[in-house]
Amino acid sequence: MTANDADPVLELEQLRVAFGREEVVRGVSLAIAPGECVAIVGESGSGKSVTARSLLGMAGEGARVEAQTLRLAGRDLRGATEREWRGVRGGQAGLVLQDALVALDPLRPIGREIGDALRIHDRMPRAERRARTLEVLADVGMPDPATAVRRRSGELSGGLRQRALIASALALDPPLLIADEPTTALDATVQARVLELLAEVRGRGTAVLLISHDLAVVARLADRVLVMREGRVIEQGTVDEVLRAPREPYTRALIAAVPAEVPRGAPLSRPADSDANATAAQTPTAADRAASREGSPGSTPLLALDGVVKTFPVRGGGRFTAVDDVSLDVHRGETVGLVGESGSGKTTLARLALALTAPDRGAVTLDGEPWSALDEHARRPRRPRIGAIYQDALSSFDPLWSVGRILADAAGGAPGKGAGTGHPSRAATARRVAELLDRVGLAGAVAGREPLTLSGGQRQRVAIARALAAAPELLVCDEPVSALDVTIQAQILDLLDELQRERGLAMLFISHDLGVVRHMADRVAVMQAGRIVESGPAERVFAAPGHPYTARLVADAPRLVH
Amino acid sequence: MTGRPAGTGVPAPGRTHRARTARHLALLLGGAVFVLWAVATLTFFAIRLIPGDPAQAILGGPGSQASQEALDQVRSDYGLDQPLVVQYFAMLGRLLTGDLGTSYSLKVPVAELLGAQIGGTLLLAVCSLAAAWVLALALSLWSTGRGRIASALGQGIELVAAALPHFWLAAVLIAVFSTGLGWFPPVATGTPAGFVLPVTTLAIPLAGFLAQVMRESLIDAMRQPFVVSARARGESALGIRFRHTIRHAALPGISLSGWALGWLLSGAVVVETIFAMPGLGRTLLQAVTLRDIPVVTGVVLLVALVYVVMTVLTDLVARIADPRLAQEGAR
Numbered sequence: 082m083t084a085n086d087a088d089p090v091l092e093l094e095q096l097r098v099a100f101g102r103e104e105v106v107r108g109v110s111l112a113i114a115p116g117e118c119v120a121i122v123g124e125s126g127s128g129k130s131v132t133a134r135s136l137l138g139m140a141g142e143g144a145r146v147e148a149q150t151l152r153l154a155g156r157d158l159r160g161a162t163e164r165e166w167r168g169v170r171g172g173q174a175g176l177v178l179q180d181a182l183v184a185l186d187p188l189r190p191i192g193r194e195i196g197d198a199l200r201i202h203d204r205m206p207r208a209e210r211r212a213r214t215l216e217v218l219a220d221v222g223m224p225d226p227a228t229a230v231r232r233r234s235g236e237l238s239g240g241l242r243q244r245a246l247i248a249s250a251l252a253l254d255p256p257l258l259i260a261d262e263p264t265t266a267l268d269a270t271v272q273a274r275v276l277e278l279l280a281e282v283r284g285r286g287t288a289v290l291l292i293s294h295d296l297a298v299v300a301r302l303a304d305r306v307l308v309m310r311e312g313r314v315i316e317q318g319t320v321d322e323v324l325r326a327p328r329e330p331y332t333r334a335l336i337a338a339v340p341a342e343v344p345r346g347a348p349l350s351r352p353a354d355s356d357a358n359a360t361a362a363q364t365p366t367a368a369d370r371a372a373s374r375e376g377s378p379g380s381t382p383l384l385a386l387d388g389v390v391k392t393f394p395v396r397g398g399g400r401f402t403a404v405d406d407v408s409l410d411v412h413r414g415e416t417v418g419l420v421g422e423s424g425s426g427k428t429t430l431a432r433l434a435l436a437l438t439a440p441d442r443g444a445v446t447l448d449g450e451p452w453s454a455l456d457e458h459a460r461r462p463r464r465p466r467i468g469a470i471y472q473d474a475l476s477s478f479d480p481l482w483s484v485g486r487i488l489a490d491a492a493g494g495a496p497g498k499g500a501g502t503g504h505p506s507r508a509a510t511a512r513r514v515a516e517l518l519d520r521v522g523l524a525g526a527v528a529g530r531e532p533l534t535l536s537g538g539q540r541q542r543v544a545i546a547r548a549l550a551a552a553p554e555l556l557v558c559d560e561p562v563s564a565l566d567v568t569i570q571a572q573i574l575d576l577l578d579e580l581q582r583e584r585g586l587a588m589l590f591i592s593h594d595l596g597v598v599r600h601m602a603d604r605v606a607v608m609q610a611g612r613i614v615e616s617g618p619a620e621r622v623f624a625a626p627g628h629p630y631t632a633r634l635v636a637d638a639p640r641l642v643h
Numbered sequence: 644m645t646g647r648p649a650g651t652g653v654p655a656p657g658r659t660h661r662a663r664t665a666r667h668l669a670l671l672l673g674g675a676v677f678v679l680w681a682v683a684t685l686t687f688f689a690i691r692l693i694p695g696d697p698a699q700a701i702l703g704g705p706g707s708q709a710s711q712e713a714l715d716q717v718r719s720d721y722g723l724d725q726p727l728v729v730q731y732f733a734m735l736g737r738l739l740t741g742d743l744g745t746s747y748s749l750k751v752p753v754a755e756l757l758g759a760q761i762g763g764t765l766l767l768a769v770c771s772l773a774a775a776w777v778l779a780l781a782l783s784l785w786s787t788g789r790g791r792i793a794s795a796l797g798q799g800i801e802l803v804a805a806a807l808p809h810f811w812l813a814a815v816l817i818a819v820f821s822t823g824l825g826w827f828p829p830v831a832t833g834t835p836a837g838f839v840l841p842v843t844t845l846a847i848p849l850a851g852f853l854a855q856v857m858r859e860s861l862i863d864a865m866r867q868p869f870v871v872s873a874r875a876r877g878e879s880a881l882g883i884r885f886r887h888t889i890r891h892a893a894l895p896g897i898s899l900s901g902w903a904l905g906w907l908l909s910g911a912v913v914v915e916t917i918f919a920m921p922g923l924g925r926t927l928l929q930a931v932t933l934r935d936i937p938v939v940t941g942v943v944l945l946v947a948l949v950y951v952v953m954t955v956l957t958d959l960v961a962r963i964a965d966p967r968l969a970q971e972g973a974r
Contacts, residue, residue, distance in 0.1 A: 188965060
């Protein structure tokens, strides 16, 4: 452990947590000094969250927790009773979770949620409690705390409600703040502000334990990093040591998987346990890419949006303009990235491109022919030309259908319909399903499973296979990797990239993550409040933003190296 | 609520919120008036389908052997010789002035008759509803979050309770607590003790229903991240239940309560008869047997009115318990 002048707030040695026979944390040791931020990074299932919750005696039902040392603020917490833990929670350590919309009781005003911590731990008079609530809200940068205390989490913006959640954890000024994915649900600019707030909290002398899957977030806030995998700390050191000179292959794979600085076309994923550089040979040169792309200005774009406007009625009169006079072309073989914060109209634009909703004004054309203007009956035979991939693959599947049935259905061969009905035979369909699964890197046996039993990455692969089933010319991808771990994200992005090259697909790639878009897109369009404020070649837009909004997005985007 | 300084970024409920609530209320009231009109109209025409001559019923039923003159006299007195449409509008006109007509069999104004009976029935229904809520909350709070056995037991109790028919339950309760143990009288005596068995009879099946719904949302609420946040703040298990999850669990119960009261009123017909209690249910039963059309119409309208009032009330309570409802679609 690194030596610190001050006594550490938290000392943990050889923490082990098991559920039944399965050990999920296998000997984790760490110490945090006052005013220090230690981060634990790792992918889902690495044991990082269980480690954090064990520090609050909240490892979970049926958990067996053992440690050689577990001292918080000088107090030995091994074998603490539930009653003693209750004194620790909130008083000695505060917890900040991911999404304040649900991490604060949506039925109660935030003032009461914050006041609760004060009420539980010392029986402060009401007036004093209110004063402290306002004070702590002001501390976290909440504008107009006196009004804010009466708002519920659902009435505040994402950034403000996250501040309220942080305030509720800090109400008693605990020496340790545990932040478990505190900014994962936030837009980049809001995330940057919340990270600044956490840095400020650390600056006031609070020890911060940051749990994150996002190396860029860690790079911004932490002093030291622990990399966890399968319940063990496999590497640790200062942020610089770990991020600039990682020793472990797994850490290197994690870092390599972050798409932010990786050039277009270069693969992100590589086997974690080999140092193979062999993949470099496959990286296409810019010339290859240009050659593979027929779509140059002048030829007919595959998908064209022309002056498209879409509004929605707002209760209480008036209309909300979700997409405001947007024109955008996608050529064959090209990826157009669409970036913007939540609520900027990206998803509405995707729905317009898919003709799932009709524009109020303007038109969408497909390969020079009317698309949005057709009636659904005429459009249906052409729908296979566009495939769609969404963020939440699971909810886009019928949970009662097997993967095989999902794919067979998408390929047009409904099971049970034999030859002579115009449908492919059962055997041909089965072959097609196996082919699709193989193409997206899944075993044939997956065909027999239900989506619920698959991992997030597998589900997204099935979603891609489904999108490919009808042999589309264009893929509309709406946040296709936002719900995935970084190494899985890297594999999926590589797969999409490969498929595009192989089939000359056009792609409309929508993401809030600038790094992902920068890695994937040839051209980008930046959307703000329903309008495209800037567009152009990806490298140019990100390197030299022409619009202040783009510049702000780029500046706030988390990256590994500052 | 006070006004807010401009440009704070924190939205305050303002005029638009109140306007929305007012508009919502106006819609509800309009709907209520429509429902009452529809019920009155349906009842008026449906009752013409009951076989038998109303004039006969007025004169004491078919056994009375009333003379033709007497029948004619009654028909003209009650306007039964008028065309149906005229009778219909005459009824609507009377209803608008609050006149429900006169009972054929008892020869007293229906309003008076119902006024004397409604109190007892409403008291029975409201007490049963309250008892059902207490039972349902207790059962679902007790049986969730404490292991599989408690959960299975709770679910079993709910299922059986919800399936119990009133007449059977009443008979069993009387056999055990009245005939057997002698704790409570078998008929309503007008004392609190006489009230216990009828209320229990009505409350148990309803509690089963309510608990089933509340358990679901309670389990759902216990899984939410805000429960983790509350625990991490040092909140006790009891505090989490009473300060957080119970409110989430109560929401569907609240929306069901309007329906539940209507259901209890129909249950009251059975229960009042079994326990020989004076009340709306028994009045209705007698009126139907005697073809006392004005009384039947009156009871049906009154029940519809109670139903409508209750629906409006539950809607308002639901909006207080879950402020998100009032906000819905605001953005």
